[in-house]
Amino acid sequence: MMLELKHISKSFHDHLILDDISIKLPDTGLIGIQGSSGCGKSTLLYIIGMLDGNFEGEILYDHQIIDNREDFIRQHVSYMMQNKDYVPSLTVKENIILSCQVSELSYSSQQLKKIVTQLGIQDFMNQYPSQLSGGQLKRVSIAKALLKDSSIILCDEPTGALHASQAQEVMKLLQTISQDALVIIVSHDPVLLKDYCDCVLTLKKGKLNRKVIKNKATLCKEKKHRLYSLWFYPIRQFIYQRNKLLFLFLFQWIVIVAFFIIVTAMNGVFDAIEESEKGSVCVNMMTIENKSGEVFKELVSHQGTKEVTYDYHLERLNISSQQKEVNCLISFLPHQTSHILLKSGRLPKDDHEIVVSESLFHNLSGNRNLHWEYQSFQQDIHIVGVLEDSFFSQDELYCSPKVKEKIDMLKNEYALLVEAQSGKNRYLYNKFNQSYFVYSDVLERVENYQVLLSLARMIAYVFIGISFVISLLLIMIVESTIYVERQHDVAYLLSLGLKKHQLLFLSIGEAICVGGVISIGGCLLSLLVYYYINQVYHISQYIHFELKLHKIIFCQWDLYGIIFLAYFFMCILGILVPMKKMITTDMIDVLREE
Structure with a gap:
C-alpha cells in the first residue's frame, strides 16, 4: 500500500515552491523533512495528506490515484499539528475519539483504555485541553492516531513548542508508532531528525534530495466501520460559549417579554372596549x-x-x-x-x-x-x-x-x-x-379610543419590528464573532475529513440550540409574567382589562409558535453567513503555522 508522489509542483503568486517532485514513500518508517523556513515543507506535508488539493501532479495510494480526498483523509491519515491540535470545547476523551467518529471507524472502550494507559494520560480524560501541558497534549495527539489506527501520520513541527526532554519523549513515541505506520515529520530541528528518523529528506529550491530507504511492505488494513452521531459537538460548543451567549440571551428574553406584553395588552384593551360597548x-x-x-x-x-x-x-x-x-x-x-x-x-x-x-x-x-x-x-x-x-x-x-x-x-x-x-x-x-x-356617547367614545389604540398599536408594532431587526443584527454579530474565533476548529474538523455539508448541519444544530434557549426561555418568562399580572396582581381590578392571548392561525397559543419560528430562523440565518465564509476559506491558510 505504498504512497507515491508523481511530478508534484506548487506555486504561490508565480513563485515556484515545489518543483516536479516525484518520490515513493515506504509503507512504514519514520521519515523526516527539513529545510529553511518558507521553503515549502508544510505545503508538501499538506499535499501528501491531501489537505491541499491545489497542485499539479498525481498522488497514488496502493497504486491507485487518489480521487476522493475526504475519504482518503478519513480512512488513512492522521495529523499532528504544532499548536492547537484539538477542539477546546471538548474533553480530552472526546478529542481522542472525535477522529474515529468523523471517519466512521469503529473502536472499543478497551482499546481506548489500553492506548491512554500506555501513553500515561488516563487521568486526564475528563479534563479540557487548556488544563494540560504541551507534552501531555502531544500524547493526546498520538492517542488519536493510535485509536484511529492510521496508515499515514503527518506531523508538522510536533516538537516545536516543547522542552528538549519532552521533544525526545515525543520522538521516541513516534519512532515506536513508525514500526506499523508511515510517519512523516516536518521539523526545524536537524538533530532530532537525525537521531530518530530512518531517513531525512531536505527540501531546497523546490526539490527533494536523497532517496527513501524502502521498508517491508505491509497489507492494507481492514477496518470496521460504524456510524456515529456528532450532535454532541454543537451541544458542547454551546455549553462552552455560554458566558459569551449570556448577554445575548438576557437581551432577547427582555425583547420577547416586552413584545409579549405589548401584544397581549393591546389584545386586552381592544377586548375590554368591545365588551364595554356591548355591556354599556x-x-x-x-x-x-x-x-x-x-x-x-x-x-x-x-x-x-x-x-x-x-x-x-x-x-x-x-x-x-x-x-x-x-x-x-x-x-x-x-x-x-x-x-x-x-x-x-x-x-x-x-x-x-x-x-x-x-x-x-x-x-x-x-x-x-x-x-x-x-x-x-x-x-x-x-x-x-x-x-x-x-x-x-x-x-x-x-x-x-x-x-x-x-x-x-x-x-x-x-x-x-x-x-x-x-x-x-x-x-x-x-x-x-x-x-x-x-x-x-358610547359609539363616539369607542371610536375615539379605537383610533388612539390603533395609532398606539402601529407605534408598538414599529417598535417590535425595530427590536427584531436589532435582535437579528445582535445574533449575527455574536455568532459571527464566535465563529471567527472558532475558525481554527472549523479547519481542524475539515482536516479530520468532516464533509462540509456535515459541518453546516452541525452549525445549524448549534444555531437551533441557541434559538431554542432564547425562544423557550423568553416564552417561559413571558408566560410567568402573563400569569402574575392576570392571576396574582389582578390587573383588571385597577385598569379594567387584562392581558389576552388571541387566536392568530390555530389557537390562542399561536403567538408562542411565531416566537419559536422567528428565533430559530434568525439564529440559523445569523450562523449561515459566517459559516459560508469559513467553509469557502482555504483551511490551509488557517492551519498554516510557519
Whole structure:
C-alpha cells in the first residue's frame, strides 16, 4: 500500500515552491523533512495528506490515484499539528475519539483504555485541553492516531513548542508508532531528525534530495466501520460559549417579554372596549338634532328604531345624598335591557327606583337612599341595583323611563332620544347622520379610543419590528464573532475529513440550540409574567382589562409558535453567513503555522 508522489509542483503568486517532485514513500518508517523556513515543507506535508488539493501532479495510494480526498483523509491519515491540535470545547476523551467518529471507524472502550494507559494520560480524560501541558497534549495527539489506527501520520513541527526532554519523549513515541505506520515529520530541528528518523529528506529550491530507504511492505488494513452521531459537538460548543451567549440571551428574553406584553395588552384593551360597548347601558341610545336648529314638531321614525321620544335635560336635576350634593351623569334606562350586566341587585320597576355604576355606589359609601329635585319637583329615590364595572365606567345613574311623566318641564323639543334595535345602533347612527346631528356617547367614545389604540398599536408594532431587526443584527454579530474565533476548529474538523455539508448541519444544530434557549426561555418568562399580572396582581381590578392571548392561525397559543419560528430562523440565518465564509476559506491558510 505504498504512497507515491508523481511530478508534484506548487506555486504561490508565480513563485515556484515545489518543483516536479516525484518520490515513493515506504509503507512504514519514520521519515523526516527539513529545510529553511518558507521553503515549502508544510505545503508538501499538506499535499501528501491531501489537505491541499491545489497542485499539479498525481498522488497514488496502493497504486491507485487518489480521487476522493475526504475519504482518503478519513480512512488513512492522521495529523499532528504544532499548536492547537484539538477542539477546546471538548474533553480530552472526546478529542481522542472525535477522529474515529468523523471517519466512521469503529473502536472499543478497551482499546481506548489500553492506548491512554500506555501513553500515561488516563487521568486526564475528563479534563479540557487548556488544563494540560504541551507534552501531555502531544500524547493526546498520538492517542488519536493510535485509536484511529492510521496508515499515514503527518506531523508538522510536533516538537516545536516543547522542552528538549519532552521533544525526545515525543520522538521516541513516534519512532515506536513508525514500526506499523508511515510517519512523516516536518521539523526545524536537524538533530532530532537525525537521531530518530530512518531517513531525512531536505527540501531546497523546490526539490527533494536523497532517496527513501524502502521498508517491508505491509497489507492494507481492514477496518470496521460504524456510524456515529456528532450532535454532541454543537451541544458542547454551546455549553462552552455560554458566558459569551449570556448577554445575548438576557437581551432577547427582555425583547420577547416586552413584545409579549405589548401584544397581549393591546389584545386586552381592544377586548375590554368591545365588551364595554356591548355591556354599556346606553349602547343602543343616541340623540339627534336638526341641522337647522329647529324644534321637532313630530317624532321621526326609521327602520331599525325601537323607540323615539323627546330628550330631557336630566343634567338639571339636583341629586343629594345625606344632604350632600352628588355629581354624576343621569340617563334613562332603555327598553331593551337584556345586555345590561348587574353586579348586584335588579333593574328598576318603579319611577323612584334607580341603578348606579359601581364607582358611584362606592363614592356613596353604600348609601342607597338619595333625593333629587328640580324647581317644584322633588322625589326620594332608592338604589335597587349596581352595574358591573367596565372599561368606560364612570359615576352614572340610570332611572326608569316612567319618571318622564313627572319631569315634563325638563323636556327638550330640540332633540330626540332614539333607541335602536339591538345590533342596529351603528347602522342607525350612520343613517341619521346624513340628515341630523347625531350624538352617541358610547359609539363616539369607542371610536375615539379605537383610533388612539390603533395609532398606539402601529407605534408598538414599529417598535417590535425595530427590536427584531436589532435582535437579528445582535445574533449575527455574536455568532459571527464566535465563529471567527472558532475558525481554527472549523479547519481542524475539515482536516479530520468532516464533509462540509456535515459541518453546516452541525452549525445549524448549534444555531437551533441557541434559538431554542432564547425562544423557550423568553416564552417561559413571558408566560410567568402573563400569569402574575392576570392571576396574582389582578390587573383588571385597577385598569379594567387584562392581558389576552388571541387566536392568530390555530389557537390562542399561536403567538408562542411565531416566537419559536422567528428565533430559530434568525439564529440559523445569523450562523449561515459566517459559516459560508469559513467553509469557502482555504483551511490551509488557517492551519498554516510557519
